Amino acid sequence: MSDVSQRPSRLTGGAFGLLPHLLLFVAILALWELAVMTGVITSIMIPQPSAVAAAIWKLYVTERTIYEHFFITLTEAVVGFLIGAAVAVSLAVASALNEPFKRYVSPYAIVLNVTPGIALTPVIIAWFGYGMGSKMALAAIISFFPIYVNTLTGLVQRHGDREDLFRSVGATDRQVFLKLRVPSALPLMFAGFKIGLTTALIGAVVAEFAQATAGVGVLMSRFSFQLNMASSIAALLSMTLIGLILFYSMEFLDDRVVFWRRESRRAAASRAKARRWTALMGKEED
Template sequence: MIARGAPGRKPARWMVLLDPVFLRRLATHVLIFTSFIAVWEWAGQTGRLNDLIMPAPSAIAAAIWRMYVVTGEIYWHFFVTMFEAVSGFVIGGVIGLGLAIGAALSLTFRRYVAPYAVALNVTPGIAVTPIFIAWFGFGWNSKIALAALIVFFPIFVNSLSGLLRVDRDTEELMRSLGASKMQTFFKLMLPNAAPMIFAGFKVAITTALVGAIVAEFASATEGIGIMMQRYAHRLDIAASIGVLISMALMGLLLFTLMEVADRRTVFWLRPERLEQVSRKRRRRLMALK
């Protein structure tokens, strides 16, 4: 039986790990995964799989060990792609959020900006890659520019939709109490739009990584994309899959960081976080007395 906490308080998070239902589900997932890997390894070792098409898991693990431990060659490429993706996300996010705020506050501005935003979205990113390379060169700038272009639209649309989705009765109440336009924006519109803004951020942070890697495929001398391309040209499929797994881990890392930021910022939608923030503020107020 799981020990219970004090009355009125939720059990500690680590107690969930002792829940029989959780342990049974975890064991099922582990069993399915290990069975799949075992069958895959058996098929590779017995020659039922072509190494040029699908190498065995042991070959992929050996390639990952070589890239991360023996040579350490992947770390610089990892940093380059991460820097390009994050820089593009920041640039595209600032532009998209800024234009969304302007469009939400001004109907005229929204009428003239929205069509251009849609035009940017329907333009395939890979189609403008050669133009960006001609404009910004073969270095990091072209990759950052493409990532920023791809990031712009989801942040702009989500932010604008959230800012416009305001309860009219609450807005009218604030105006009747003498709230200025900026007070209404910061106290009502922005908190109300925060969940949708962060939803756009979560989509954008992963698409920024996609944009940077696509630009690296087109023309680059460093980065995860060019590293995978070189291995594929040498028909080293095990190393290519190892780099692909690294790409997936990069995307997972970026998404997780954005998820943490979302949980800490939009705390009022999560009862547990709301309770934590309320306790901290209550202690702060008590200390001031």
């Protein structure tokens, strides 16, 4: 009931909220366009919005050059992130389970953290070549630390009462870890994944700037050096798009995996469980 009554009001509220935003956006674009047209801003340095729109049209529709580069950069960032996350999570789990291991690994993790990962770019390119491998490697290296530190922090949290409860009903170490420590670490882990994914994209793009044959970063630096600023901004906006895709995919996963943090998701999960439960009961009655 409450769902139905809330929905329309939320919709209209959204529309009313959206209109001023749109107006402001259009006004900014119009002012910008006008400034370039009257020569207040030189179009070589900052191109007018219509030129950027034309460049986007060209990249995405008429010449369709962007797609190849787009997917290369996206793949580099995602694969790099997956490698970095796999290493980070396994090291963090090992560190959480084994105190000496944590003690002897953490200094190296800290050294890796205080070194600007980006400084490794030329070396990584010398090691892994000009192709996608070097971009994935850099993405993996710089996404490692936020994931490691968040996972470790999540796993070693103190639970006090809850752990006492687990112990008092005779839970094994394994059960305490899987049913208490891991679930309560998940929100922090996902926060780490979100940071890691953003930094992975940065790693891929920076490696592309340094040396590469394909990717949005290459496209962008090529356009910049040709002083084709409109296309360069179009390429930059494509990176924003990649960033948004990555961020919202992770947000979606976060919502599904850590469903108990959101009221609506928790309700959906318990509804599904209740359905399964009644189905099971029904079958037993037959």
